[in-house]
Amino acid sequence: MLTILFDGVAYGMLLFVLAIGLCVTLGLMNFINLAHGAFAMAGGYLTIVMMNRYGISFYWGLPAAFVFSALLGVVLERTLYVHLYTKSHLDQVLFSIGLVFMATAVVDYFMGANQQTINLPPSLEGRVNFLGASIGVYRIFTIILCGLLTVGLQFVLSKTRFGSRLRAAVDDGRVARGMGIDVTRIFAVTFAVGSGLAGLGGALSTGIISMDPTFPLKYMIYFLIVISVGGSTTITGPFFASLLLGVADVAGKYYVPAVGGFIIYTIMVVVLILRPQGLFTRASR
Amino acid sequence: MRRQILKGLAASAIALAALPALAQETVKVGLILPMTGQQASTGRQLEAGVKAYMAQHGNKVAGKTVEVIIKDDTGVADISKRLAQELVVNDKVSVLGGFGLTPIAMAVGPVATQAKVPAVIMTAATSVIVEQSPYFVRVGRTMPQMTFPIADWAAKNGIKSAVTLVSDYAPGIDAEKFFKERFEAAGGKVLDALRAPLASPDFAAFLQKAKDLKPDALFLFVPSGQGATLMKQVIDRDFAGAKIRVIATGDVTDDDLLNDMGDAVLGMVTSHDYSADHDSAENKAFVEIFKKVNNNLRPNMMAVAAYDGMDVIYRALNATKGDANGQKLVDAMKGQKWMSPRGPMEIDAATREAIPPMFIRKVERKNGELYNVEFEATGPIKDPTHK
Numbered sequence: 043m044l045t046i047l048f049d050g051v052a053y054g055m056l057l058f059v060l061a062i063g064l065c066v067t068l069g070l071m072n073f074i075n076l077a078h079g080a081f082a083m084a085g086g087y088l089t090i091v092m093m094n095r096y097g098i099s100f101y102w103g104l105p106a107a108f109v110f111s112a113l114l115g116v117v118l119e120r121t122l123y124v125h126l127y128t129k130s131h132l133d134q135v136l137f138s139i140g141l142v143f144m145a146t147a148v149v150d151y152f153m154g155a156n157q158q159t160i161n162l163p164p165s166l167e168g169r170v171n172f173l174g175a176s177i178g179v180y181r182i183f184t185i186i187l188c189g190l191l192t193v194g195l196q197f198v199l200s201k202t203r204f205g206s207r208l209r210a211a212v213d214d215g216r217v218a219r220g221m222g223i224d225v226t227r228i229f230a231v232t233f234a235v236g237s238g239l240a241g242l243g244g245a246l247s248t249g250i251i252s253m254d255p256t257f258p259l260k261y262m263i264y265f266l267i268v269i270s271v272g273g274s275t276t277i278t279g280p281f282f283a284s285l286l287l288g289v290a291d292v293a294g295k296y297y298v299p300a301v302g303g304f305i306i307y308t309i310m311v312v313v314l315i316l317r318p319q320g321l322f323t324r325a326s327r
Numbered sequence: 328m329r330r331q332i333l334k335g336l337a338a339s340a341i342a343l344a345a346l347p348a349l350a351q352e353t354v355k356v357g358l359i360l361p362m363t364g365q366q367a368s369t370g371r372q373l374e375a376g377v378k379a380y381m382a383q384h385g386n387k388v389a390g391k392t393v394e395v396i397i398k399d400d401t402g403v404a405d406i407s408k409r410l411a412q413e414l415v416v417n418d419k420v421s422v423l424g425g426f427g428l429t430p431i432a433m434a435v436g437p438v439a440t441q442a443k444v445p446a447v448i449m450t451a452a453t454s455v456i457v458e459q460s461p462y463f464v465r466v467g468r469t470m471p472q473m474t475f476p477i478a479d480w481a482a483k484n485g486i487k488s489a490v491t492l493v494s495d496y497a498p499g500i501d502a503e504k505f506f507k508e509r510f511e512a513a514g515g516k517v518l519d520a521l522r523a524p525l526a527s528p529d530f531a532a533f534l535q536k537a538k539d540l541k542p543d544a545l546f547l548f549v550p551s552g553q554g555a556t557l558m559k560q561v562i563d564r565d566f567a568g569a570k571i572r573v574i575a576t577g578d579v580t581d582d583d584l585l586n587d588m589g590d591a592v593l594g595m596v597t598s599h600d601y602s603a604d605h606d607s608a609e610n611k612a613f614v615e616i617f618k619k620v621n622n623n624l625r626p627n628m629m630a631v632a633a634y635d636g637m638d639v640i641y642r643a644l645n646a647t648k649g650d651a652n653g654q655k656l657v658d659a660m661k662g663q664k665w666m667s668p669r670g671p672m673e674i675d676a677a678t679r680e681a682i683p684p685m686f687i688r689k690v691e692r693k694n695g696e697l698y699n700v701e702f703e704a705t706g707p708i709k710d711p712t713h714k
Contacts, residue, residue, distance in 0.1 A: 049531040094587070147363075155367030157555035161589045169565055178563050250563075251529065252556040256365055260526060295523075295532030302532065303495070303524035 044175035046296050047289065052181035054288020055188035056250065058281055060243035060261060061268040062195065063236030069274030070212045071229055073123070074131055076138040078240055078265060079258030080145035085111045085241025086253040087153055093160045100163050104245050111241020112234040119233040127229075142258045150255040157252040166249070180249050187246070191239070196277050208232055267306060271313045273320025282322055353392045354421045354651045356640060357414035359407050359435065361427040362399035368552040368583060369427050369629050370399070373449055376626065376633030379617040388641045389649035396420065402427055404434040411438040411446075421651035422447060424636050428550075429453040429497045436460040443653040445660065447639060449632040450551075453497045454712040457679050462653060464660045464674060465681045466639055467632040468600050469710045470501035473576040476685045476705040477546070477598035478506050481574055482513030486544045489515060489574075490537040492530070493548040495522035502548035502576060518542050525550075530560045538569055547575040551629060554579040555587065562591040577601070577699065580690055582627035585697045595690045597699060600683035601628040601669040604698035613668035626668075635667050639674065671707065678713040 064078040085107030092098040092106060122141075126134050166180045199205040210218040211225040219225050244253070264287075272283025287306050295302030313321050358377065360370040377395060386393045396418055400407040407426070414420045415438060423439060424447040426432040432451040436459040439446040448456060448465040452473070457463045481489060491506055493499035499522065507517045518540045521533045537545050545566060549557050558579060566573050577599020580592065603614055603625050613634060617626045626634075643659035644651070662676030670684035684707050688699035 045535055046532065049535065053529055053531065150363065150367060155363075155371055156552060156583050157368075159555045159559050159587055167563075169568075176565075180563065250531075250560065252559060255367070292529070292532040296536050299519075299521050299533060299536065 044173055045177060046293050048172075048175070048177045048181055048185070050289030050292035051285060052178075052184045052250075052288070053292055054285040055185050056243060056247055057264055057268055057288055058284035059188050059191060059239055059246065061265040061280060061284065062243075062277065063238075063240040064265050065269055065272075065274045065277065065280045066232055066236040068269060069276075070208060071127070071232065072212070073127060074134045074138065075123070076135060076262060077141035077145065077258065078138075078236075079261045080142055081111045081115060081237040081240040082244035082247070082261065083145065083149060083253065083255075083257045084114055084244065086244030086248045086257065087149060087158075088241070089245040089248050090153075090158050090160055090253055094158075100160065100166070100249075103160075104242060107241040107245035108238040111244070112238030114241075115234045115237025116230055119230055123233065124226075142262070145258060146255045153255070155255055157254045159252040160248050162249050184246055184249070191242075192277065192281055199277060204228070204231075267310045269320075271310055271321050273322055275320075276322065279320055279322030283320075286321075352390075353394050354388075354644060354649075355418055356393060356395045356422045356424060356637075357411075357418060357420035358395060358397045358425040359400050359410050359414070359423065359431070360397060360425045361402035361431075362397070364401040364403070366402040366427045366550070366552065369450055369550075372583060372624075372627050372629035373425060373427075373633040375617065375621040375624055376630035377637055378620050379613065379626070379630070380634045380637040382620045383612070383616050384637075384641060388644045389647070391644060391649045391651070393641070393644075400427075400431060402431070404428075404430040407431040408434040408438060411435045415442040415444055420444065421653070422640050422656065424640070425449055425633075426451045429456060432456045432463070433459060436463065439463065445643075445653055445657045447636045447660075449636045450629055451498075453501055454680075454710050458713070461679075462657055464639065464657060464679045466635045466672075466674070468628075468681055468683045469712075470498050471505040471711055472600070472681075472683065472685060472708045473578075473598060474502050474505040474548075475509050475708060475711075476687055477574055477576060477596070478509035478515075479513065479705070480596065480598065480687050480703070481544055481546075482510055482515050486572060486574075487515055488518050488542040489544045489546050490519050490521065490540050490542045491517060491546045491548075492521045492523065492533050492537055494525050494550060494553070496525050496550075498550070499525075499548055506546050523549075530557055531564075534560055534564045538564060538566060538571065541569070542571060544572040544574050547573065547579050549579060551578045551581050551627070552583065554581050555584045558588050558592055562589075572596070577628060577688070580688075580699055582625050582699070585690065585699065586625070588697065590692070590697075592690050592697070593692065596687060597690075598685060598687050598705075599628060599699070600685055601631045602686065602688055602699040602701055603627070604693065604700055605669060605686075606701070607666075607668070607670065609666050610668040631668050635665075635669075635672060638665060638667070639663055670704075673707065675709065675713075678710070680710050680713055682707045682709055 067073045067075045088107050088110045089103035092103050169176045207223050211228050272280035291306045294305035360373050362370040398410040427450050429451045439462040440460040445462050454469045491503045493503045503520050575597045577597045582603045643656045646659035647655045664673045673682040685705045686701040687703040688701045691700040
């Protein structure tokens with residue numbers, strides 16, 4: 043029972059770190075970036091290459107994945123995305139889904155189509171007993187790391203100067219600019235951090251699942267479910283939505299394996315019927 | 328009137344199109360493979376197997392030049408059907424081949440039947456396929472052929488209870504059914520049959536459930552190319568510590584993925600018809616040329632099926648002295664026997680079904696790499712579902 047809870051929470055946390063960057067771009071910057079999973083894939087593959095080809099430790103792989111994906115995010119934001127901020131949502135969707143297909147083909151060409159995994163360092167392997175339940179060390183590591191990230195993000199957004207500038211830039215870009223806020227730079231930094239978090243999530247997920255070139259497409263559905271259930275205007279919304287979905291998914295598959303795969307979609311449908319604006323968002327502004 | 332003219336035009340167009348076919352010196356083979364999408368690794372191995380065969384045997388057989396056309400169906404049945412039609416109508420292929428998944432083969436069946444073109448099934452493994460068209464010939468293997476040996480082995484080696492975990496699609500359900508049938512006939516008991524969604528990235532819940540049921544063994548089946556994720560989570564859940572043996576069909580310890588799975592899979596027992604480690608002169612030659620023309624890639628069961636598929640086509644053309652008539656080719660393929668890199672192969676003359684040799688294998692480290700090392704041959708197994 044406790045094992046199931048922990049597995050579910052770990053899975054949910056992972057979903058959260060993977061999806062949070064998308065929440066930021068969608069909710070705060072009002073930009074639909076379906077290519078978000080591609081940044082996660084970049085981080086995941088970087089970790090795999092570092093560990094399997096060069097024998098570098100997993101602990102270095104995580105920050106490297108963050109930095110690599112963030113840099114990739116900045117470059118693409120400055121060169122490509124910036125032209126689409128003012129375009130319609132349909133253009134943004136078409137553009138970013140095209141980017142996904144390109145990313146898939148590029149990774150396929152360089153890394154091959156087969157699933158690739160890493161071997162975790164011994165300190166993260168194995169299981170420990172906790173209140174009579176056997177829990178994977180790596181899942182605990184994931185929970186702690188993602189928990190810290192959430193607290194940190196929430197703090198930055200709500201308590202720091204950067205956070206209030208960002209919110210100002212989003213609410214009314216023109217006025218914010220008039221007040222001397224460098225909106226362009228703030229958006230670039232935010233986009234980079236979002237991409238970096240995706241990369242970190244990708245690197246973390248190589249420890250549980252494997253990477254293959256279709257990763258961005260496979261996970262796009264999960265990201266979108268997290269955001270549609272949690273709403274995209276806060277960080278806490280997607281956070282609780284991820285946990286809910288993670289736990290419901292794992293528990294559902296455990297207790298009623300016959301319908302397990304459908305539970306997360308059922309939750310999404312029910313939430314969208316009852317609260318179309320998302321579970322944790324106030325009714326539309 | 329106008330309709331009459333159109334009809335006349337159409338008739339002469341057909342007659343014109345038929346003309347070059349009479350005199351043609353090339354025999355075209357159209358392969359429909361999943362080169363992109365979820366099954367891309369399968370498509371890659373199939374293509375590589377064909378390449379290895381052509382490198383070894385050249386492109387001339389019985390006075391004809393063989394030309395291979397590869398089309399990517401991305402693993403989607405609707406596209407496969409359209410590609411099959413295009414290959415038959417536009418490219419005028421004499422033989423179709425490939426087919427990564429069961430629904431794809433099913434979709435192509437009517438095209439093959441109508442056009443009277445033989446279709447060589449290399450990958451799709453559901454038994455019922457070959458009954459869908461008299462032009463289907465299978466060179467791969469079927470689910471019961473793969474699952475019976477491991478069920479027998481389990482029953483004979485002190486395993487009394489088992490839980491099955493399969494991917495929730497036709498071959499997975501077949502694997503579950505045949506394992507249960509055979510294992511329970513031998514006195515074993517299947518405690519629970521779990522099915523994971525095909526696109527499921529996280530097996531945690533299913534594996535925990537299997538572990539909590541405390542069986543003697545856990546039987547696994549996932550499509551080829553997807554074993555890495557599953558095995559990673561199996562290892563993470565420490566079944567060895569709970570005294571539960573993990574057994575599977577050879578798809579899980581796919582040669583393509585095995586080497587990256589790490590020492591935790593050492594000793595795992597699986598059943599399949601092909602291991603890159605198979606000890607025979609034919610296999611050594613195959614592995615050598617395969618690695619040479621394919622950038623040192625290790626061949627897996629898909630590669631060997633593609634290789635054998637080309638072999639059957641060449642053999643049939645030899646038997647018909649180069650005549651590429653569909654019916655004659657299918658008749659020539661029936662009952663073919665040859666020495667494959669997997670061991671002695673046969674196409675059942677009555678059912679057009681492959682009869683591959685089967686082996687029980689154990690993962691071992693050899694020359695620094697992980698291999699499925701065969702330790703027991705169960706001999707050729709006819710598919711039991713065909714009457």
